[in-house]
Amino acid sequence: MVKIQYEKKHLRRAMWHLSLPTMIGYALQSVYDMVDLVWIGRISSEAVAGVTIFSMLFWIGTVLNEIMNTSGISMISQSYGRNENGKTRELIEQSITGKILISVLAGIVIALLLHFLLPHFSTDPHVTGAAKNYGLIRILFIPFLFGSYSVNTALRSIGHARSPMVLMLITSVINLVLDPVFMFDTIPFLGIKGLGLGVAGAAYATAISTILAFIVGMYLLLSGRRNERITLRGLFRFNPIIFRRFIEVGMPAAAENLFRNLMSLLLVRFVAMYGTNAITTAGIGTRLFGFAYVPIYGGFMAGSTLIAQLLGAEHPEVTRFVAGLSARLSLAGIAILSLFAGLFPAQLMKVFIDDPVVIGMGVPMIRILIPALLLGAVSMGYATAFIGSGYNRPFLIASIVARGIVQLPFIFLCAAILHWPLEWIWGSFILAGIVEIVMILIPYRIGHWLHIRV
Numbered sequence: 001m002v003k004i005q006y007e008k009k010h011l012r013r014a015m016w017h018l019s020l021p022t023m024i025g026y027a028l029q030s031v032y033d034m035v036d037l038v039w040i041g042r043i044s045s046e047a048v049a050g051v052t053i054f055s056m057l058f059w060i061g062t063v064l065n066e067i068m069n070t071s072g073i074s075m076i077s078q079s080y081g082r083n084e085n086g087k088t089r090e091l092i093e094q095s096i097t098g099k100i101l102i103s104v105l106a107g108i109v110i111a112l113l114l115h116f117l118l119p120h121f122s123t124d125p126h127v128t129g130a131a132k133n134y135g136l137i138r139i140l141f142i143p144f145l146f147g148s149y150s151v152n153t154a155l156r157s158i159g160h161a162r163s164p165m166v167l168m169l170i171t172s173v174i175n176l177v178l179d180p181v182f183m184f185d186t187i188p189f190l191g192i193k194g195l196g197l198g199v200a201g202a203a204y205a206t207a208i209s210t211i212l213a214f215i216v217g218m219y220l221l222l223s224g225r226r227n228e229r230i231t232l233r234g235l236f237r238f239n240p241i242i243f244r245r246f247i248e249v250g251m252p253a254a255a256e257n258l259f260r261n262l263m264s265l266l267l268v269r270f271v272a273m274y275g276t277n278a279i280t281t282a283g284i285g286t287r288l289f290g291f292a293y294v295p296i297y298g299g300f301m302a303g304s305t306l307i308a309q310l311l312g313a314e315h316p317e318v319t320r321f322v323a324g325l326s327a328r329l330s331l332a333g334i335a336i337l338s339l340f341a342g343l344f345p346a347q348l349m350k351v352f353i354d355d356p357v358v359i360g361m362g363v364p365m366i367r368i369l370i371p372a373l374l375l376g377a378v379s380m381g382y383a384t385a386f387i388g389s390g391y392n393r394p395f396l397i398a399s400i401v402a403r404g405i406v407q408l409p410f411i412f413l414c415a416a417i418l419h420w421p422l423e424w425i426w427g428s429f430i431l432a433g434i435v436e437i438v439m440i441l442i443p444y445r446i447g448h449w450l451h452i453r454v
Contacts, residue, residue: 008318008321011306011321011325015322017161018156018301018302018306019161019298019299019301019303019326019329020298021164021165022161022164022165022298022301022302023294023297023333024165025167026168026297026298027291027294028165028171029171029172030287031172031291032175033291034290034291034351034352035176036175036179036202036206036287037283037287038351038352039179039180040199041353042184042188043198043199044126045277045280045353045355045358046124046126046127046276047130047198048352049122049127049276049279049280049283050122050126050128050130050133050134050199051199051202051283052279052280052282052286053121053127053131053268054118054132055283055286056265057113057114057118057135057265058110058135058139059261060109060110060258060261060262061106061109061113062106062110062142062145064105064109064254065103065106065145065146066250066253066257066258067102067247068095068098068099068150068247069099069153069250070250070253070254070387070392071246071247071248071249071250071253071390072091072095072150072154072246072250073153073156073157073301073387073388074304074308074387074388074390075091075245075246075249076088076091076153076157076308077304077305077312077388078309078312079312080157080158080312081308081310081311082313085228088158088228089228089230089231089234090234090239090242091242092150092154092221092228092230093230093234093235094239094242094243094246095154096147096150096151096154096218096230096235097236097238098246099146099149099150100143100146100147103142103143103145104143106142107139107140107142110142111139114131114135114136118131118132120269121268121272122272122279127276130198133198133199134202137200137204138203138207141206141207141210144210145210148210151164151217151218151220152164152167154228155220155221156301156305157305158227159309160227161302163217163220164217167213167217170213171213174209174212175205175206178201178204178208178209179202179205181201181205182194182195182197182200182204182205183195183196183197183199183205184201249390249392249454252393252395252396253387253396255396256392256395256398256399256400259396259399259400259403260399264286266408266411267282267411267425268282270412270415270416271425273415274415274422277355277357277358278361280353281358281361281365282365284352284353284362287352288341288348288366289373292334292337292373293373294333295329295330295332295333295334295337295377296330296333296376296380298329298330298333299326299329299377299380299381300381300383300384302326302329303323303381304384304387304388305388306322306388307319307385307387308387308390310322311450311452312453316450319385319450323381323382323384323444324382326384327378327380327381327382330377330378330380331374331378331381334373334374334377338373338374342367345362345363345366345367346359346362346363348362348366349362349363364423364426365423365426368429369429369430371430372429375433375437376433376436378437379398379433379440382441382444383395383440385444389450389452389454390452390453390454394439394440394442394444395440397439397443398435398436398439399436401435402433402436402439407428407429407432410428411428
């Protein structure tokens with residue numbers, strides 16, 4: 001458990017203790033995501049394209065998760081920083097209950113998106129079939145996914161970042177084992193008979209591992225082994241006042257997440273103008289750069305949690321130091337990964353697929369997106385101030401300006417009007433990154449967030 005101390009050397013240590021397990025956990029999840037795509041790539045490029053399209057639709061629906069996930073960081077962590085044990089317990093209980101209720105709505109939204117929007121992305125029956133076979137199973141088990149997110153957020157917010165890391169390790173290992181068993185008629189490398197469920201098998205493997213991780217996480221919270229002990233009675237006692245506050249605090253960040261995911265969806269739509277291979281390339285890029293974002297997520301989660309705890313304990317004077325530390329930590333990690341990616345882009349693409357056309361399209365994509373990753377590390381580092389304080393509006397405004405006002409028109413111009421090469425689409429992320437970092441730093445410097453308490 002990380003206890004709050006206010007000297008800079010102690011804050012560096014606390015930041016490291018919070019961020020390292022988070023990085024490892026996300027790295028494990030990202031490795032699984034990439035291996036999952038490798039297995040799916042063994043079926044066909046169309047299967048990869050179908051799963052890619054569903055994933056874009058899926059993350060739009062899961063924006064509802066972001067409402068309580070983001071507000072949970074600030075509200076639970078600030079309460080913990082104030083040493084309000086009873087209040088902290090109630091907030092954890094209500095975040096889990098509210099998240100599971102919201103997951104039902106999210107499942108309906110994703111199912112509707114899949115039904116109505118899928119034909120607009122591809123008319124290839126192999127692509128649409130893969131999207132449906134994979135997607136409907138993921139939708140069915142979404143309450144466990146949302147619940148596990150709340151469990152992980154709660155554990156990090158009370159200083160136990162190692163527990164979510166272990167839970168993500170459980171998820172990843174079980175997934176890695178079950179994927180080939182469920183997907184193929186004959187398990188690769190072993191020659192043993194499998195279930196042969198195709199892309200549906202990958203979805204079942206994900207569902208089973210998520211359920212098990214959720215059960216273990218709930219046991220940790222219910223048993224009191226991680227500082228705060230929640231109760232079953234509390235989980236079944238709905239508090240509309242707390243729920244409304246979760247919504248109020250988290251809505252701007254959720255809207256930002258929705259806007260970001262809508263932009264990703266529109267990106268796939270424009271990328272689809274370049275063919276199925278381009279969609280496959282984008283899908284691989286999404287998984288690959290999901291892994292590259294591991295240092296950013298680690299610094300972001302750790303910085304947001306620590307800033308929230310410090311604000312709750314009424315020590316705002318050291319929060320700017322934590323935000324800067326988060327930015328530097330994220331930037332250093334991304335720089336190391338970017339160096340490797342820039343030197344060996346073709347080899348990275350070959351891990352996922354053997355198609356030389358897709359590999360050829362992926363090499364420039366990787367190299368062009370590296371500067372965007374570096375910019376994202378800095379902007380996300382300083383955005384921890386907004387998430388930790390609960391003042392999330394600047395995060396939303398920055399995203400709208402960078403992506404909606406700048407990036408989207410640029411992509412439309414390049415793809416639909418000028419018909420420029422696909423590389424210009426990737427280049428739009430650099431442009432958006434420059435604008436976003438400016439839009440983040442302005443309100444950060446003004447400092448209104450220092451006075452916000454939730």
